[in-house]
Every structure is written in structure tokens, then in C-alpha cells.
Amino acid sequence: MTDQTGQAILEPTGGSRAGNRALSVMDQIREAVLNGSVAAGKRLNEVRLSRTLAVSRTPVRAALQALAGEGLLDYAPNRGFTVREFPLDAIVDAYEIRASLEGVAARFAAERGLSPDEKATIERSLGAGDRLLERGSFEAGDLTIYREINGDFHDTLLAAARNRMLAEMIRICHHVPVSSSRNIVAFEHRDVRRRHDDHHRIYEAVIAREPWRAEMLMREHVSSVKASLVKFLTERSRDNETDAAAAGPLPG
Amino acid sequence: MTDQTGQAILEPTGGSRAGNRALSVMDQIREAVLNGSVAAGKRLNEVRLSRTLAVSRTPVRAALQALAGEGLLDYAPNRGFTVREFPLDAIVDAYEIRASLEGVAARFAAERGLSPDEKATIERSLGAGDRLLERGSFEAGDLTIYREINGDFHDTLLAAARNRMLAEMIRICHHVPVSSSRNIVAFEHRDVRRRHDDHHRIYEAVIAREPWRAEMLMREHVSSVKASLVKFLTERSRDNETDAAAAGPLPG
DNA sequence: TCAACAAATATTACATACACTTTTGCCGCT
DNA sequence: AGCGGCAAAAGTGTATGTAATATTTGTTGA
Missing domain, CATH: 1.10.10.10 (Winged helix-like DNA-binding domain superfamily/Winged helix DNA-binding domain)
Known part of the structure; x- marks a missing residue:
């Protein structure tokens, strides 16, 4: 040994x-x-x-x-x-849990309303994403930039939910080894565009003070990330013929 | 000091x-x-x-x-x-979070199915509740007994979800000071009856392998407990004119 | 060759001493 | 009195030694 x-x-x-x-x-x-x-x-x-x-x-x-x-x-x-061991099942489940929790966060945010600062941050995030996606294809580093944009959106909405327990639980979901978002960069332009559209709609629901619509949209949004992840992981495990239990780290 | x-x-x-x-x-x-x-x-x-x-x-x-x-x-x-401080808002929110999480747990249980042991435990819990509620009114200690029955139902369904992270998060929701279920016993017979009916329906959905129905029913079920809690707390804080921030422990 | 047992080793659990930080409280000053 | 600063006290952060427990290793007997 x-x-x-x-x-x-x-x-x-x-x-x-x-x-x-x-x-x-x-x-x-x-x-x-x-x-x-x-x-x-x-x-x-x-x-x-x-x-x-x-x-x-x-x-x-x-x-x-x-x-x-x-x-x-x-x-x-x-x-x-x-x-701690995180089998693939648990990783996928973590996304499902996160979807549910972030849905509640979006609902709370829509109920409680956003501060001017939070509105500004989200609108900046939405605008930056729009500009990045305008070109129709990604260049080197663009995905890293979008990851930042994406993080700002979710973090700000979570802050607007004004609930510490919720924030901590979602943070735990993010800290699942291997699945941690920074390890996942291999997404296609079309996927990112669709998710960015989700952001727009979620924000509209929050601003319009439609809590349940915000929740539903956010749930679906995170669930779709889960679907992308599953697709990515299964393709990867078909390519390099290591075990499918997702033992090693993903390519940066 | x-x-x-x-x-x-x-x-x-x-x-x-x-x-x-x-x-x-x-x-x-x-x-x-x-x-x-x-x-x-x-x-x-x-x-x-x-x-x-x-x-x-x-x-x-x-x-x-x-x-x-x-x-x-x-x-x-x-x-x-x-x-840690738990203002009333946070306590109520914790129920909302728990509702969402237990909803996911019920969905997972319906997807994954119950073991024979788990089925037996739940059916025993349902039967015991039926018998306890038959009389139409509670005697001393009955609420304590029902709390046990209730706990068995939820714990077993959670175990059937087969996800550790979920179980831990729900456990955290249960461990919110003051709101901890063992402190809340002042519920009426009608409330308990309705909740026990919920249990029956949730179990039916799980057995019938209807994940989303199970989730929805469980969410509503826990949310209704939240409503009862809010009612109880507001009434109590109206009675004894201490501060409404729920500082002290509830009467056993 | 293998199982069972025992000694040796490795590792964690706990206690305690010391270093550093924060808090308290006193004192002189305004 | 009220305030600023300094010193004492209290409290937390870290290092390390010892005890208790687990794990490995080695040996013996079948």
C-alpha cells in the first residue's frame, strides 16, 4: 500500500x-x-x-x-x-436536491424582493452573458468567463432569499467532489445559451413577484444542468474505459 | 452580567x-x-x-x-x-425548506421503491395511527404516542429515499432550536387526523410508483405542519405578552 | 497453506502547558 | 462625569506528551 x-x-x-x-x-x-x-x-x-x-x-x-x-x-x-465517497448516484441526486433548494431560494427572493444592489448585479450578469453569447460560438476562456457570470447570478439570487440555512445547504451541494462546477467546463454553446435564457426568465419572474413561477423555473433550470452533467459523464466514461463510478477528477 | x-x-x-x-x-x-x-x-x-x-x-x-x-x-x-440565533422567520423558513426536501425524499422513495421491511414499518405506523384516531378525541399521552408514529413514518420514507445528503439536511431542519418537534405538542385532534390522512395518501402514491404525486403530497403535508406551527406560535405570543421573537422554550 | 493468537507498531483520544488575542477594568486626564 | 490608554485578567489558539485503541506483523500449530 x-x-x-x-x-x-x-x-x-x-x-x-x-x-x-x-x-x-x-x-x-x-x-x-x-x-x-x-x-x-x-x-x-x-x-x-x-x-x-x-x-x-x-x-x-x-x-x-x-x-x-x-x-x-x-x-x-x-x-x-x-x-467521503460520492458514487455517481449521489452526485446526480445532489443536483436534484440543489434544484429543489434553489427553487425555494428563488421563491423566497421573489417574495422578499431584491435590493437595488442585487438588481444591479443580476442585470449586469444578464447583460454580460448576452454579449458573450452574441457571437454564436465560444473562444478559449469564454466558458470560464461564463462560469463567473453564472455564479454571480445564482449567488445574488440566493443572497436575496435572505436565509442562512438555505445558503449553507446549497453551498454543501456545490461542494460535492468531482461534480464541483469548476470541474465541469465541457458544455456546448447551445446549452449555455438555453441556460442563459433561463436566467432571464427566472429574473423576470422574481421581479414580477411571482414566487411559484420563479421556483418552478429555477428547479427546471438546475435540473437541466443535471441532465447535461449526466450526458457529459456517461459520454466520458464511454470514451476512456475506466470504471464508471466517477473515481478520478474531470479534465480541467 | x-x-x-x-x-x-x-x-x-x-x-x-x-x-x-x-x-x-x-x-x-x-x-x-x-x-x-x-x-x-x-x-x-x-x-x-x-x-x-x-x-x-x-x-x-x-x-x-x-x-x-x-x-x-x-x-x-x-x-x-x-x-446561533433562530428568529421566528428562520424557524418558519426551516419548515419550508424541510417541506421541499422531504418532498424530494418522497419522490426518491417512490422511484426507488420500498423494501419489505420498510413497507411493514410504514403499514404498522399507519395502522397504529388509525387505531389511535378512532376514538375521536385524545387522552393524556396520546399526542406523545402519535409523535412516535409520525416519526416512524417520516424516518422510514426518508430511509427509502436512499440518499445520505438528503437525510442529513432534513435532520438539520429538525434540529432547529425551539421549533424542534418534541417541543410542539399542542395540536388539535382534527389537525392530527388530517395529517394522518396525508400519510395514507403519500404512502399510496409511493406504492403506486407515482414519484411526482408523492413529492407534491409530501410538500403540502409538511407545509401544513408549518401553518399549524405559525398559528400556534402567534396565538401563544398573543396570550402571554412576552416578546414575539420566540425566545423561550415552548411548554412541553 | 491457512487460521488464530500475541507482540509490536501505528494512530487516535485526551490532558495540559504555553502563546497569543480579546476583554475587562482601572487610572489619569480633560 | 466622560474618555483614552494601559495593564491585568480571561479566553481562545497551538504544540506536545501520554494514555487508550486500532492495525499490522510475526509466530505457532494444525
């Missing part, structure tokens, strides 16, 4: 969050888990992690406990923490 | 979970938070807790971390953990 793989990716950098090594360590471990550099099911060794990250075991333990709370790790008494 | 209140409720008992003080401490603190014996917004002092519970700070910190992960506590660097 040469299990020194993976954990070498983690580097003893000071980390971004000053004044709290536990949080910094937490970010680094989460990053390593999300981008797949530590394999699912793998046991995370405290002392090795602390050596690798050049801190003591205490902040490492704190980080592991917090990440278990986020649902990224499993904990078993006297056996420590392991990277 | 006489802030030694509340924490005196916690006792240095060995705790139920053997072999792991952190988990035992976690259970005790959660209990204290859920039943309202430590007030919302209050700061949880590590050293005092460790003295009260007769353990060192290490398992206390672990427990606090985990509870923060459950969403019951807030954490701020260098300032420790505080009991």
Missing part, C-alpha cells in the same frame, strides 16, 4: 487566512479533496498531515472535524477521518 | 456514548441548546464547559466544532462559539 500519494499535493504554505491556522489548514484540505488529489475513501492521517502542512496536530484535527461537519469527510471513533 | 445561568444544567455524567467523550459532550451540549437551557446568542466558554462536564478542553472543542458543523453554533476566530 503506497498510500503516500496525494497528500504530497498539500504544501506547507502559510495559507491565506491569517491568524488562524485551523481555517487555513481547512481550506487546504478541502481544496485537496475537492480537486480529487486525495482519493475517496482514503484515510486522512493526522500526524502526516501535520508534518506536510508544518503545523501541529491540533489545528489539523480542528480542520478535519469542521470538514466532517461540511459533509466532505466521514468520522469514525478511534479510526479518524476518511474522504 | 450573571452569565453562569444555563450551563449549570449540564451535568458531569459519563454520558451515554462509551469510549468517546467528545461525542458524549456533543450530545449533552446539543441537548442543552435544543431545549433552550442555554440562551441564543450566548457565548460558550470552553474552560467553564470543561469544568462543568469534568473533561479537558480538547473534547469540548471537538464537540463545539461538530455542533457548529450541524449549524447549531456559530464560530468566530479568537472569539469561540456562540449559540
